[in-house]
Amino acid sequence: AQTVTQSQPEMSVQEAETVTLSCTYDTSESDYYLFWYKQPPSRQMILVIRQEAYKQQNATENRFSVNFQKAAKSFSLKISDSQLGDAAMYFCAYRRGQRGTSYGKLTFGQGTILTVHP
Amino acid sequence: KAGVTQTPRYLIKTRGQQVTLSCSPISGHRSVSWYQQTPGQGLQFLFEYFSETQRNKGNFPGRFSGRQFSNSRSEMNVSTLELGDSALYLCASSLGVRGPYEQYFGPGTRLTVT
Numbered sequence: 001a002q003t004v005t006q007s008q009p010e011m012s013v014q015e016a017e018t019v020t021l022s023c024t025y026d027t028s029e030s031d032y033y034l035f036w037y038k039q040p041p042s043r044q045m046i047l048v049i050r051q052e053a054y055k056q057q058n059a060t061e062n063r064f065s066v067n068f069q070k071a072a073k074s075f076s077l078k079i080s081d082s083q084l085g086d087a088a089m090y091f092c093a094y095r096r097g098q099r100g101t102s103y104g105k106l107t108f109g110q111g112t113i114l115t116v117h118p
Numbered sequence: 119k120a121g122v123t124q125t126p127r128y129l130i131k132t133r134g135q136q137v138t139l140s141c142s143p144i145s146g147h148r149s150v151s152w153y154q155q156t157p158g159q160g161l162q163f164l165f166e167y168f169s170e171t172q173r174n175k176g177n178f179p180g181r182f183s184g185r186q187f188s189n190s191r192s193e194m195n196v197s198t199l200e201l202g203d204s205a206l207y208l209c210a211s212s213l214g215v216r217g218p219y220e221q222y223f224g225p226g227t228r229l230t231v232t
Contacts, residue, residue, distance in 0.1 A: 035220075037223075042225070043206060043225065043226050043228075044223065044224075044225050044226075045208060045223035046223075047220055047222070050220060091161065104149055104151055104166050104168075104173075104174070104210075104212055104219065104221060105151070105163045105166060105174050105176070106151070106153070106161075106163065106210075106221060107163070108153075108160060108161040109160075110160050111160065111161075
């Protein structure tokens with residue numbers, strides 16, 4: 001079974017600074033997808049960024065980028081120029097690829113609470 | 119395009135009762151997944167439906183069930199409620215079940231069992 005681990009229960013950052021959230025996962029599959037979701041106090045889960053395992057290039061979405069290390073099974077999220085609105089719980093998630101039989105099932109990490117200080 | 123909607127948003131039930139939660143996916147999305155979120159267990163997968171068929175099921179007792187209608191709307195039902203069923207229930211929709219389809223989440227239904 002696949003597992004996702006986020007070892008940082010809480011992180012904090014000053015506004016305009018950069019912060020990196022860690023995520024490791026365990027899988028025997030070669031085809032999969034990794035995601036970072038953000039859950040603000042409103043509890044609405046919002047997709048931040050996605051990475052396909054077969055792509056070597058790290059995904060980037062504006063101020064958000066990932067460091068995907070497939071061999072190390074590591075998938076960290078870097079938030080640059082942090083803003084107050086970035087404060088939320090961040091979840092790392094795994095999903096098997098096209099050949100998998102788990103279809104759309106997402107396996108989530110425990111989450112990291114990010115606090116942004118003005 | 120409207121997002122995923124879930125009704126009701128809040129619900130209070132008594133132990134032993136049953137409850138039905140509803141999820142309307144984004145227009146055009148055919149896959150609906152359900153997750154349970156609790157402080158202790160985190161986010162856990164309940165089940166997934168595609169074209170009115172359950173494609174995948176998580177490790178939950180048979181008291182948890184669901185279905186999907188021809189318009190892709192989905193309902194989940196929990197019978198004989200227990201205190202431990204108190205949670206935020208999240209629904210997510212996507213275009214399909216395979217490939218790089220992203221899942222979009224609804225606002226959730228907060229269920230409190232007393």
